[in-house]
Amino acid sequence: MHEASLAFFQNFYTNVSLYVVAEAAENAPQLPAVATAAPAAAEPVAAMVAPVFAPQLPSPPAVPAPPVSAPPVAVKPVAPAKLPSLAGLNLPPTPAVAAPASPAPAPPVPPVPDQPQRTAPPLTETPYSTLGSNANGLVIIVRMDPERFRRLPKNVFLNNLLKAIRLIVEDVVLINVESNLPVALSTLRQKLAAKQIIGFGKNLLDVAVYKTQLYEPVLLVNDVAYLPAAEIELLEEDTSRKKLLWQAMQRMFLS
Structure with a gap:
């Protein structure tokens, strides 16, 4: 079969x-x-x-082909884009900006002077002239031109004032300060031994410049009494000043 x-x-x-x-x-x-x-x-x-008789077999799974690496491609560096020039553009002119005004320079500061140097001669060298020779009498100090000083012993007002305190011109020594600076009391004391001084004017005696007021007698060094008054030419024409002076002389000479 x-x-x-x-x-x-x-x-x-x-x-x-x-x-x-x-x-x-x-x-x-x-x-x-x-x-x-x-x-x-x-x-x-x-x-x-x-x-x-001829069964179809399943096809084997497809094996993926290995990737083929492409050769590296050289990349050229891209040059930066060149900006267009502004030289040919018609731009509107830039408005000028005014520069801020510079501040005014500060005034120069004057240098601080050093300790002032004494340019005037010492008060012990202040020049003065005298009339009279009674070293123990009353001292009267004035500041006036030499011609008037020579006529001072005959001044009516001065002679009446001395009579009021029972003195005469020969009992006093007249001193004329020949400088704007005061005379030193120590200088006068070298030749004069008087204990009472009347000053007719301002800035006449060094120790009495800042310590006295007009028509107020004070006691200075070495028990010297000092009476400041106005200039003689002012006293001659002013009754009120004469009254103040007379009251001060009573306290100094008659008390």
């Missing part, structure tokens, strides 16, 4: 008998229409039988 099937299929596919079985050939019945119709049915039968 096996050999007969094999011979059938060989004849079916090739229409040629390749292998003949003796017994089967002799005893096999006649197949009427099957043999003639075999060629027409060959294709559908082959399509039905093919899967039995």
